[in-house]
Amino acid sequence: MADVFLNEKYVGKVDNPKEFVEMLKYSRRRKEIDKNVNVYYDEELNEVHVNTTKGRLRRPLIVVKEGKPLLTEQHLQQLQSGELSWNDLVNQGIIEYLDAAEEENALVALQKEDLTKEHTHLEIAPFDMFGLTTSLVPYANNSFAAKVNTGSKNQKQAIGIYINNIMTRIDTDTNFLHYPQKPIVKTVMHDVMDYEKHPAGQNVVVAVMSYRGYNMEDAIIINKGSIDRGFARSTYFRPAVTEELRYSGGLYDQIELPDKDVIGYRSERDYRYLEDDGIIYPEAKVKEGDVVIGKTSPPRFLSSMEQYSLGNEGRRESSIAVKHGEQGIIDFVVLTENSEGNKLVEVKIRDQRIPEIGDKFTSRHGQKGVIGLIVPEADMPFTSSGIKPDIIFSPHSIPSRMTISHLIELVGGKTGALKGRQIDGTSFESESEVDIRKELLSLGFREDATETMYDGITGERMEVKIFIGPMYYLKLKHMVSNVIHARATGPIQLLTRQPTEGRAREGGLRLGEMEKDTFVAHGAASVLKERFDSDKVVVPVDETSGMLAIYDMYKKQAYSPLSGEEASISYIEMAYAFKLLLDEFKAMGIYPKLILKNKF
Amino acid sequence: MAKIRKVENKIKLGLELDELPEQLKQKIDEALKDKKVTEKQRQKIYEKAFEEYKKALVEPGESVGIIGAESIGEPATQMTLNTKHFSGVAELNVTTGLPRIIEIVDGRKTISTPSMEIYLKKEYENEEDVKKYTLQIKETNLSEISKEFNVNLEEFSIEVTLDEKKLKDLELTKEKVIKVLNKTLKKLKAEEKEGIIKLTFKSKEENFNELYKAKDKLKNVYVSGIKNIKQVLPVKKEEGYVLITAGTNLKEIMKLPYVDTYRTVSNDIFEIYEYFGIEAARQAIINEVYKVMENQGLNIDIRHLMLVADTMCNSATVKGITRYGVVKEKSSVLARASFETALNHVINAALMGEKDPMNSIVENVMVNQIIPAGTGIPKLVMDLDIKKKK
Numbered sequence: 001m002a003d004v005f006l007n008e009k010y011v012g013k014v015d016n017p018k019e020f021v022e023m024l025k026y027s028r029r030r031k032e033i034d035k036n037v038n039v040y041y042d043e044e045l046n047e048v049h050v051n052t053t054k055g056r057l058r059r060p061l062i063v064v065k066e067g068k069p070l071l072t073e074q075h076l077q078q079l080q081s082g083e084l085s086w087n088d089l090v091n092q093g094i095i096e097y098l099d100a101a102e103e104e105n106a107l108v109a110l111q112k113e114d115l116t117k118e119h120t121h122l123e124i125a126p127f128d129m130f131g132l133t134t135s136l137v138p139y140a141n142n143s144f145a146a147k148v149n150t151g152s153k154n155q156k157q158a159i160g161i162y163i164n165n166i167m168t169r170i171d172t173d174t175n176f177l178h179y180p181q182k183p184i185v186k187t188v189m190h191d192v193m194d195y196e197k198h199p200a201g202q203n204v205v206v207a208v209m210s211y212r213g214y215n216m217e218d219a220i221i222i223n224k225g226s227i228d229r230g231f232a233r234s235t236y237f238r239p240a241v242t243e244e245l246r247y248s249g250g251l252y253d254q255i256e257l258p259d260k261d262v263i264g265y266r267s268e269r270d271y272r273y274l275e276d277d278g279i280i281y282p283e284a285k286v287k288e289g290d291v292v293i294g295k296t297s298p299p300r301f302l303s304s305m306e307q308y309s310l311g312n313e314g315r316r317e318s319s320i321a322v323k324h325g326e327q328g329i330i331d332f333v334v335l336t337e338n339s340e341g342n343k344l345v346e347v348k349i350r351d352q353r354i355p356e357i358g359d360k361f362t363s364r365h366g367q368k369g370v371i372g373l374i375v376p377e378a379d380m381p382f383t384s385s386g387i388k389p390d391i392i393f394s395p396h397s398i399p400s401r402m403t404i405s406h407l408i409e410l411v412g413g414k415t416g417a418l419k420g421r422q423i424d425g426t427s428f429e430s431e432s433e434v435d436i437r438k439e440l441l442s443l444g445f446r447e448d449a450t451e452t453m454y455d456g457i458t459g460e461r462m463e464v465k466i467f468i469g470p471m472y473y474l475k476l477k478h479m480v481s482n483v484i485h486a487r488a489t490g491p492i493q494l495l496t497r498q499p500t501e502g503r504a505r506e507g508g509l510r511l512g513e514m515e516k517d518t519f520v521a522h523g524a525a526s527v528l529k530e531r532f533d534s535d536k537v538v539v540p541v542d543e544t545s546g547m548l549a550i551y552d553m554y555k556k557q558a559y560s561p562l563s564g565e566e567a568s569i570s571y572i573e574m575a576y577a578f579k580l581l582l583d584e585f586k587a588m589g590i591y592p593k594l595i596l597k598n599k600f
Numbered sequence: 601m602a603k604i605r606k607v608e609n610k611i612k613l614g615l616e617l618d619e620l621p622e623q624l625k626q627k628i629d630e631a632l633k634d635k636k637v638t639e640k641q642r643q644k645i646y647e648k649a650f651e652e653y654k655k656a657l658v659e660p661g662e663s664v665g666i667i668g669a670e671s672i673g674e675p676a677t678q679m680t681l682n683t684k685h686f687s688g689v690a691e692l693n694v695t696t697g698l699p700r701i702i703e704i705v706d707g708r709k710t711i712s713t714p715s716m717e718i719y720l721k722k723e724y725e726n727e728e729d730v731k732k733y734t735l736q737i738k739e740t741n742l743s744e745i746s747k748e749f750n751v752n753l754e755e756f757s758i759e760v761t762l763d764e765k766k767l768k769d770l771e772l773t774k775e776k777v778i779k780v781l782n783k784t785l786k787k788l789k790a791e792e793k794e795g796i797i798k799l800t801f802k803s804k805e806e807n808f809n810e811l812y813k814a815k816d817k818l819k820n821v822y823v824s825g826i827k828n829i830k831q832v833l834p835v836k837k838e839e840g841y842v843l844i845t846a847g848t849n850l851k852e853i854m855k856l857p858y859v860d861t862y863r864t865v866s867n868d869i870f871e872i873y874e875y876f877g878i879e880a881a882r883q884a885i886i887n888e889v890y891k892v893m894e895n896q897g898l899n900i901d902i903r904h905l906m907l908v909a910d911t912m913c914n915s916a917t918v919k920g921i922t923r924y925g926v927v928k929e930k931s932s933v934l935a936r937a938s939f940e941t942a943l944n945h946v947i948n949a950a951l952m953g954e955k956d957p958m959n960s961i962v963e964n965v966m967v968n969q970i971i972p973a974g975t976g977i978p979k980l981v982m983d984l985d986i987k988k989k990k
Contacts, residue, residue, distance in 0.1 A: 517666050523661055523974015523976075525971045526970065590946065590950040
């Protein structure tokens with residue numbers, strides 16, 4: 001006797017739980033009950049659990065009967081010819097989905113050769129323990145698990161062709177790779193997902209060596225010639241969007257070339273690309289500050305008189321301009337209306353991105369790095385056959401990270417490139433490394449993929465053999481041009497008179513509390529003071545009352561309402577933030593009396 | 601509590617000295633004891649040493665506080681967070697690492713793992729004595745020295761069978777135990793009957809419930825040893841034996857005749873302060889922080905720790921570096937307000953009509969004036985009158 005639970009609710013008892021479970025499974029395979037039902041018997045608790053709810057994680061497995069998988073060669077042939085589909089196999093009970101609970105009762109063989117009479121199921125493929133992107137890492141079974149994981153994460157950030165109607169749609173913040181290639185070393189998953197129809201990387205020759213120290217700390221060195229030939233070139237798209245909003249009182253925005261008497265009119269130069277409709281024309285080369293869509297808005301607060309006034313009076317400028325630090329070419333313009341019926345204008349701006357120092361690249365094994373140096377092709381080291389690497393990768397990135405798959409891919413890539421074929425690097429089922437090495441040897445190369453190389457500058461032969469060969473490299477979407485920022489002087493905040501914050505607002509870089517401490521520790525008193533002069537003000541102080549005095553711009557002199565004529569006024573230099581603090585004290589009802597004395 | 605006396609400052613600061621301090625001279629003399637040195641040579645040595653001494657002095661205006669903070673703070677970032685580890689041998693748990701440092705610097709009254717290192721006098725430093733005293737020091741309750749607790753419902757009593765061997769180890773007798781029990785228990789009466797200690801209620805009205813409650817209470821009755829010492833662990837070191845304890849009781853431990861009072865220490869800074877005064881507490885702070893840093897393989901100049909300990913102790917009580925401790929003592933309103941609970945400090949200062957002397961770093965940074973440190977100290981002014989006279 002065993003208790004039976006349906007969806008974790010007690011429903012009754014059965015005499016022979018094992019038989020009952022088998023019976024259920026049998027009827028499921030014969031489609032007498034739904035295929036989504038899973039059943040499992042807990043021997044320890046003597047309970048049978050039947051689950052039909054949603055939200056269970058289930059995975060497909062090949063059903064095994066008496067040590068033989070139900071999936072036969074014939075099925076495979078039929079699948080290939082298209083006579084059978086996956087759903088047919090599931091419906092025929094050849095493949096079934098198990099949930100986590102039912103898996104407890106199953107004995108699953110990883111490979112066909114492992115099958116015994118006890119086995120109940122067979123894995124469809126051993127690499128299906130990985131997810132989609134992780135399966136794209138070649139030879140992943142040779143690497144440290146955490147690195148395979150980061151490798152798969154990095155691939156998600158790679159620039160490729162993310163969608164095929166890229167030329168007609170408008171997305172925010174997207175990238176598009178110019179000359180994508182299919183990988184020489186691929187996995188089965190590349191075929192399954194049609195990766196080669198939308199690849200995200202390029203095959204480049206990688207040399208594992210040092211070059212004047214510019215590839216330390218995970219940096220990579222790139223051949224200028226490769227960049228000139230179009231390596232890792234991409235396009236960055238960003239839209240400028242605006243709509244004609246309607247406001248109460250029949251007022252509305254207007255997309256137009258703003259009139260000169262509009263409040264906040266920029267300069268004529270800023271509007272130079274706009275056509276008569278107030279929208280930019282395609283293929284215009286724009287730089288930061290250039291207006292893309294001209295727009296005016298009604299005044300924010302209407303006084304009773306202004307309602308009756310005519311013309312543009314009081315309208316504000318609210319054009320969309322290219323953001324600070326950005327540039328590009330207008331790709332196309334879309335004129336439409338939104339769901340509320342307002343006029344909507346979208347302008348797609350494209351910007352060609354040529355690799356530069358600081359752009360991020362990665363192989364498929366979690367070996368990411370930024371460009372540290374771009375070397376003229378003439379200065380690149382070369383092999384005896386004249387091959388110059390596209391990328392120089394640091395050998396220090398290998399030992400501590402244990403990414404063996406990175407090394408095998410290089411050997412595989414070299415063999416594949418020489419032989420003119422793709423190498424299968426599917427985890428657990430890959431072409432063997434030994435065979436690839438033998439093949440490489442038969443092609444007249446060293447089996448360990450090393451080569452004699454010569455210094456590109458002096459022409460001297462290098463004493464060590466360099467590990468060199470093609471690898472699949474991916475350009476990641478993090479590019480310096482999106483984050484680079486510096487400022488000397490620029491906009492300040494209205495309230496505190498301190499510099500604004502953030503790249504978009506051309507902000508300053510804060511010298512924080514701990515950074516301040518370092519100046520103090522060095523005893524650099526004057527440097528410290530000057531660094532904090534960003535909000536310096538000179539205020540008149542009434543020494544009699546100790547309060548701030550008021551400067552009369554007409555009379556060109558300061559006066560104090562508290563002390564009147566007797567006030568002796570001194571001009572004091574202080575941080576504007578401190579002046580604000582004094583004001584706040586006053587607002588609290590605290591009298592912040594300043595007592596002045598000569599510094600010297 | 602230590603009394604605060606006003607001491608006239610007779611000590612000359614380093615820069616004001618014109619010759620080597622007496623203490624250093626004595627040290628040099630000691631080093632030169634077996635060597636033939638004429639008086640003239642000796643004076644020359646003093647002079648050379650004085651030159652070196654002056655070079656080693658911190659210059660005026662050096663920001664020792666911030667340099668100290670950085671010197672302790674930077675290695676502290678490398679410390680393994682939350683290390684509870686076993687000092688010496690297993691079983692005994694002592695807080696170390698960052699939590700311990702925070703505990704010390706905050707000046708907590710109750711620390712998470714109080715512990716003592718008890719040294720025995722030289723004549724007792726042998727295995728046998730160590731074993732004996734280990735047992736004697738540990739706080740022992742009745743359940744630890746007894747074999748059996750029985751509730752006799754018929755006679756309405758509790759019968760306790762004592763473990764003879766353990767009694768012997770602790771140098772106790774049944775009579776002594778009974779004496780202690782009668783002293784501590786108010787409702788019960790203890791007496792010996794056929795080798796068994798029998799406890800009965802003094803009044804007759806008690807019920808069974810009370811009897812069981814009394815039995816549980818009885819188990820935890822203190823019999824012998826030093827109170828608060830929950831665990832004692834003898835550890836053999838190169839120089840001899842140390843008894844490491846969980847729990848501290850300096851006062852009682854120091855009274856024991858076999859304890860070497862010169863070497864025995866507690867890690868409870870407040871306990872040390874109470875029995876030995878502020879100077880001992882200061883030294884304890886330095887030792888304890890240094891011990892943690894050393895344990896983690898970090899090397900900090902002891903002078904940074906001395907500075908921390910000095911600031912914590914210079915008001916003759918141990919004050920933590922918190923808003924209730926040292927920060928509260930700062931003379932500047934602005935400096936206090938810049939560290940936690942700004943409003944409280946401002947309002948209180950306003951009520952008192954406080955005056956900010958503006959003679960420290962933080963407040964001058966806030967106002968953006970030249971700070972009185974480093975190059976901000978010397979003031980060079982051109983006398984314009986001279987120019988006029990010409």
